[in-house]
Amino acid sequence: MTVKLYLAGPEVFLPNAREILDAKAAMTREYGFEPICPGDIFIEPAPTRHEFGLKISAVDEAMMDRADGVIANLTPFRGIAADVGTAFELGYMCAQGKLVAAYTNMTANHFGRTRDYYAGDVREGSDGRKRGPDGLSIEDVEMIDNLMLDGGIRRRGGHIAVHDAEPDALYSDLTGFKECLSMLADARLPEAGRR
Template sequence: MRTIYLAGPEVFCPAASELGARKKALCEGYGFRGLFPLDGELQQTSSARELGFAISAANEQLIRHADLVIANLTPFRGASADVGTVYELGLARGLGKVIHGYSNDPASFAERTFALFGQGEYGGSELHDRDGLSIEQFDLHDNLMIEGGIALSGGIFLTHQAAEAEKYSDLTAFEAILSALQKQSR
C-alpha cells in the first residue's frame, strides 16, 4: 500500500486530530495509507524550542518514509500557502518524490497578493505592491516555484471554492486528487 504524507495547515485547526483522521480514512478508502504530521513519534524534550525541533524531525522522517505528498496549499496567514507546508513540499521534491497540491481558494496568487498588499487599480500591465515591488503575474495559484515543482514532479494541482468557515476542512479537492491517483494506479 502506497503511503501519502498529508501536509498542510490543518495541524493548527482546533480539531486537528479529527481532521487528520478524516483525511487518513479517505486515503484508506482509495487504497492508500495516510501519514498525518501529528502521527510522528516525538522524543521527550525539556523546552518548547526542543519540542519544536523534535516535531520538525518527526515530520521529516514521515516525509522520507512516504511514497508521495499531498499538500493543502490553501492560503494561510497571508497571500500564500503555509510556509511549513511549502518547506515539506520542497523536501519531498528534493527527495525525488511526486508532490501534489490543492487549495480551497481558487483566486490567483496575483489577485490575493494585490488584495492584501497592492495599491491603486488591479489589472494593469504590471502590478506592484505598496512598497513598489512587482507582483508575480503568471496566472498561477501560488508562487511559481510551488506550482512549478508540482508540475515538474508529475503531480496534480487542483483548486476548489470552499465556504470560508470550511477553508481548511473542506476535503473536496483532496478527495479529487485521491481519486485521480487511484485511477493512475490501475
C-alpha cells in the first residue's frame, strides 16, 4: 500500500501555485509516496463566500483524513510565524497520530523573528521573562516556530528541516521539503521507496 502524504503549506496562495504544487507532487512520487495536495480540489459553488470557505475547510479535512502523514511548510507567511491554516493542518494530523514532518526556509528562530518584529526592543520583565515594548511576553525556547508546532512534531518522532532560502525563493525552494521526504523514506518508512 502506498503511503499518502498531505502536502500542507501556503503555496496555494502564490501566483505560481500550480507550478510549485506540481513540483512538490512529482518529488513526492519520486520518493514512492502518493501526494495529496490541497490545491488539487474542485469546490462546488456556494451561495455566499462564507459557505464557500466552509466547503473548502470540509474538503481539506477529508483529504487529511485519507492521508497517512503530512509534510508542512512552516516558512513564516504574512508575518513572523507559519501560515495559520498550515498550523491547523499540522495540529490536526498530530492529533490523529499520523506521520509528521515539517520544513522552513528561514533559519532565524521564532524568538529572533519576534525580536526583529519589535525592532530589537525586547526587555526582561520583573518576572524574568523577555517582553516586547507592548508588555507581552516572548517565547525564547530556540524553536523554529511556536513551541506547540515544534514540540508536536518532535514528540511524534517527526523531522523538521531548517534551510535558509534566498528571499525571492522562500516558498519555491524545495530543499527542506526534499529532506523531509528523504527522512520519511529512509528512517520511518524504508519500504516506501528510497532516493
